[in-house]
Amino acid sequence: MLIADCFIKEDVLSATVATSSGSGSLQDRLAAAWQGPVEWDGRLARYTTLRVGGPAAALVKPASVAELAALLPVLRRQGLPWRVIGRGSNLLVADAGLPEVVIVIGPAMAAIRQAGQEGSERLVQAEAGCSLPKLVSWCTAEGLGGLEFAAGIPGSVGGAIAMNAGAWGREMRDVLHALVVVDETGGVQILPAASQVFAYRRWEHAPGVVVAAGIFRLQPESPEVIGGRCRGHLQARREKQPLEPSAGSFFKNPPGQAAGRLIEAAGLKGLRVGGARVSEQHANFLVNAGGATARDFYELMKVVQEQVAERTGIRLEPEVHLLGFGEAGR
Numbered sequence: 001m002l003i004a005d006c007f008i009k010e011d012v013l014s015a016t017v018a019t020s021s022g023s024g025s026l027q028d029r030l031a032a033a034w035q036g037p038v039e040w041d042g043r044l045a046r047y048t049t050l051r052v053g054g055p056a057a058a059l060v061k062p063a064s065v066a067e068l069a070a071l072l073p074v075l076r077r078q079g080l081p082w083r084v085i086g087r088g089s090n091l092l093v094a095d096a097g098l099p100e101v102v103i104v105i106g107p108a109m110a111a112i113r114q115a116g117q118e119g120s121e122r123l124v125q126a127e128a129g130c131s132l133p134k135l136v137s138w139c140t141a142e143g144l145g146g147l148e149f150a151a152g153i154p155g156s157v158g159g160a161i162a163m164n165a166g167a168w169g170r171e172m173r174d175v176l177h178a179l180v181v182v183d184e185t186g187g188v189q190i191l192p193a194a195s196q197v198f199a200y201r202r203w204e205h206a207p208g209v210v211v212a213a214g215i216f217r218l219q220p221e222s223p224e225v226i227g228g229r230c231r232g233h234l235q236a237r238r239e240k241q242p243l244e245p246s247a248g249s250f251f252k253n254p255p256g257q258a259a260g261r262l263i264e265a266a267g268l269k270g271l272r273v274g275g276a277r278v279s280e281q282h283a284n285f286l287v288n289a290g291g292a293t294a295r296d297f298y299e300l301m302k303v304v305q306e307q308v309a310e311r312t313g314i315r316l317e318p319e320v321h322l323l324g325f326g327e328a329g330r
């Protein structure tokens, strides 16, 4: 039905995979086995919306799904640890950085196309590096409704699927028809969304799997009506959310509660640690008020957790993924 094979181009594979199995440091082993572009010690602050985070041992930005499918088996064969990020809009990365290969799925892998029809619904396939704002605009112009809830969420399609991102009572799982994933063997598979387990801000998936594209079920509708809904959502965000750099809602809402209200009720709006501050506008946004470090955010997070727990008995869990802090932040 939907063609994942069309992504694979042999010329890309042979151009980037070297034959050496390599030895020594991560950098040496990657350089020996992968001839595609690598950014060594690139600061992750440039790849996160909080604007904090130290260097990654190596940053690789696949230019296509084929290149991603070539890269993962190389990393596996070399025994090189890796992780994938999108637009970094849900990440707190430690100041010390990350000792692994960080795969950044970005604008080079961002194609969108109509991919068929299911009854009255249209299928749209968007590669993982496509930003949600770009996808929402494309769907609006094409007169395809359903993704308006995502207007204003600054993540990538891959990150949004991995996070089951949502707003206004809708989530990615509500519009997802299937996922195209790449695994560490370089295999590209199409997984029906109905076969996957999604929960609040979570997709439960096997380790070593990267989302290469999402296929969405959308309804034909007037672009003006769809655009109107998007503008409404964007306006509501502008009224409620701070403009300073943030990672969106920092904590998950506990069942039946709003994390922001609990933080506000604890009197923590405006609380500051170094350059990190609890937003005055929306207490569940921790913002970079200027010159913040990842340690500032981490300490502010701990203070908020402790004070809310002391007052209510509820321990707020971060929605933001903590990387490089040596604790279960995912």
Ligand SMILES: Cc1cc2nc3c(=O)[nH]c(=O)nc-3n(C[C@H](O)[C@H](O)[C@H](O)COP(=O)(O)OP(=O)(O)OC[C@H]3O[C@@H](n4cnc5c(N)ncnc54)[C@H](O)[C@@H]3O)c2cc1C
Binding pocket: 049, 083, 084, 085, 086, 087, 088, 089, 090, 091, 105, 128, 152, 153, 154, 155, 156, 157, 158, 159, 160, 161, 162, 163, 164, 165, 166, 167, 201, 209, 210, 211, 212, 241, 246, 247, 248, 249, 321, 330
């Ligand atoms: C101003 C602002 C407003 C926001 N509003 C919302 C909101 O309303 N609702 C909401 O849900 N979120 C919101 N967010 C949070 C964030 O935008 C979403 O979680 C988004 O989906 C993350 O996408 P990303 O590409 O930035 O992922 P990243 O932050 O880069 O990564 C997040 C997680 O996804 C994984 N991941 C990323 N790409 C892939 C891939 N291709 N394959 C497999 N795993 C992958 C990463 O390993 C990581 O664990 C907001 C953030 C900001 C800054």
